[in-house]
Amino acid sequence: MTPDRQNSPATALHSALEGEMEKILGCIHCGLCLPACPTYGQVGNENDSPRGRIYLMRAVAEGRLGIDSPTLARHIDLCLGCRACETVCPAGVRYGHLLESARESILEENGNRGADLQQKMLGLSLRHIFPYPARLSIVFALLRVARRMTGLLLKGRWLRRISAKGDFALSLLASTLPVSWRRGSGEPTVISAAVSSGTPVAVFTGCVMEGLFTATNRATSRVLAVNGCRPVEVSQQVCCGALHAHAGDLRTARELARRNIDAFDNFLRAQPAGSPHPVIAINAAGCGALLKEYGELLHDDPEYATRAAAFSRHVADVTEILADREIRRGAEIHQKVTFDAPCHLYHAQRVMTAPQKVLATIPGLEYRQLEGMQDCCGGAGIYNLSQPQMSAGILSEKIEKVKATGATIVVTANPGCHMQLAAGARLHEVDCEVMHVVDLLDESYRKAGFYR
Ligand code: SF4
Ligand code: SF4
Known part of the structure; x- marks a missing residue:
């Protein structure tokens, strides 16, 4: 990887937070974000609320609290990064950016100090596996083998008695089995609808999606093709960097962003100038959020800033692209869905x-x-593994609400949420399947005979 162009080694350790002072001062301490914050809801501690965390960041930026403070690290670590506080904030505080800057500062100052073995392993894999497609494909190949064997392990309840943590981790993995495998039906590969014309759309395949939810990526291309798009393959694309940004490793996130911008360069240059249509479809919400923010991530990079902003303007979630069109109707699916x-x-x-x-x-x-x-x-990326206790409390409440709907299928649009909800349904013995939106639409099209 080339050296990061934005953060020279001479950068002051918590300059990122100092640079965010304007956003920090934007907080008017109204407290409207507190009821929206899941961690505050769980523990009722002001320091585990958005307002409290912003207060801690301000203390660091003003030199009243050390960036190496364990108190700061504890409360910042416990944040899910869900950004529910942003939606309700009347002052428009961009909390997600503040959080990433705080995590970057803490990571640069503390490194792995204080991290347990699991956190160290996660950090190592983010830096040494996710940016390298060849290494990543080996890991995902092993995980795909492992998930086919998890059925036996999960059938008996003995594993749960021995290790609740192991039971949860295997449940996450088992939840990634494609719907077609679980139902014993084949994976449709050929589209009978005409696909040679229509708006060219490149699917951003992602790393976890392509590694563990390959069938959903293929379904994404199929449903787009049925609805007037022409799926185009873009090679050389890599992990989007969302997990890295979320963990404060903005250096790696920026490097991955540059590689993706280069990978999509030819495809984007071939688009008509000023075209209003988004042409990069993403089906993973976490990745989509960062892809749409590449422009901000690289805004200080003289070589990439303009291209990054253009790239972001072309990105849309697959559901946005579909909802903007006259969506074709498939066959009936008689299920209760939430x-x-x-x-x-x-x-x-x-x-x-x-x-x-x-x-x-x-x-x-x-x-x-x-x-x-x-x-x-x-779920929040790898939060369910790094903060299992808080994650489990939040998941229990969610599963109770899912149960109250009486739905047989819970639909979502992000791999982390998919795995978390499916593992939660299994552990709480709620008979409910988890599917991606496009998987359900794809199934309706398959039943209607749109595919061979
Ligand atoms: S809602 Fe916004 S302005 Fe009000 S306390 Fe929360 S972050 Fe600050
Ligand atoms: S991102 Fe989510 S968990 Fe973190 S402070 Fe905001 S609402 Fe709370």
């Missing part, structure tokens, strides 16, 4: 209705509204 909004779709991207619009076009579905659908499920 929708849980991924935080990075609802709060970070402000895509609040497109998934429901897509679901409304599937005949036969009985939609059940989920109370607090915009509240975090506790």
Whole structure:
């Protein structure tokens, strides 16, 4: 990887936070964000609320608190990064950016100090596996083998008695099995609808999506093709860097952003100038939020700033692209379905209705509204592994609400939420399947005979 162009080694350790002073001072301490904050809801501690965390950041920026303070690290670590506080903030405080800057500052100052073995392993894999497609494909190949064997381990309850943590981790992995495998049906590969014309759209395949949710990526291309888009493959694309940005490793996130901008360069240059259509489709909310913010991530990079902003303007969630069109109707699916909004779709991207619009076009579905659908499920990237106790409390509340809907399918649009909800349903013995929006639409199209 080339050296980071924005952060020279001479950069002061907490300059990132000092640079955010304007955003920090934007907080008027009104407290309207407190009821929206899941961690505050769990523990009722001001320091685990958005306002409290901003106060701690301000103390660092003003030199009243050390960046190496364990108190600061504890409360910043416990934040989900769900950005629900941004949606309700009347002052428009961009909390997500503040959080990333705080985490970057803490990471640069503390490194791995104080991290447990699991956190160190996660940090190592983010730096030494995720940026390298060849290493990543080996890891995901091993995980795909492992998930096919998890069924036996999860069938008996003995694992739960021995290790609740192991049981939860295997449940996360098992939840990534494609719907077609679980139902014993084949994966449709050929589209009978005409696909040679229409708006060219490149699917951003992502790392976890391509590694563990390959079938959903293929379904994304199929449903776009059925709805007047021409899917175009873009090679050389890499992990979007969202997990890195979330963990404060902005240096790696920027490097991955540059590589993706280079990978999509030829495709974007071929688009008509000034075209109003988004042409990069993303089906993972966490990735989509960062792709749409590449412009901000690289705004100080003289070589990439303009291209990064142009790249971001071309990105849209697949549900946004579909909802903007006359969505073709497939066959009826008679299921009770509810929708849980991924935080990075609802709060970070402000895509609040497109998934429901897509679901409304599937005949036969009985939609059940989920109370607090915009509240975090506790997955939050790798938060469920790094903060298992807080995550489990938030997940229990979510699963109770899912159960109250009586839905047989809970639909979402992000791999982390998908895995968290499916593991939660299993552990809480709620008979409910988890699916991506496009998987359900794809199933309706498959039943209608749109595919061979
Ligand atoms: S809602 Fe916004 S302005 Fe009010 S306390 Fe929270 S972050 Fe500050
Ligand atoms: S991002 Fe989520 S968990 Fe963090 S302070 Fe905001 S609402 Fe609370």
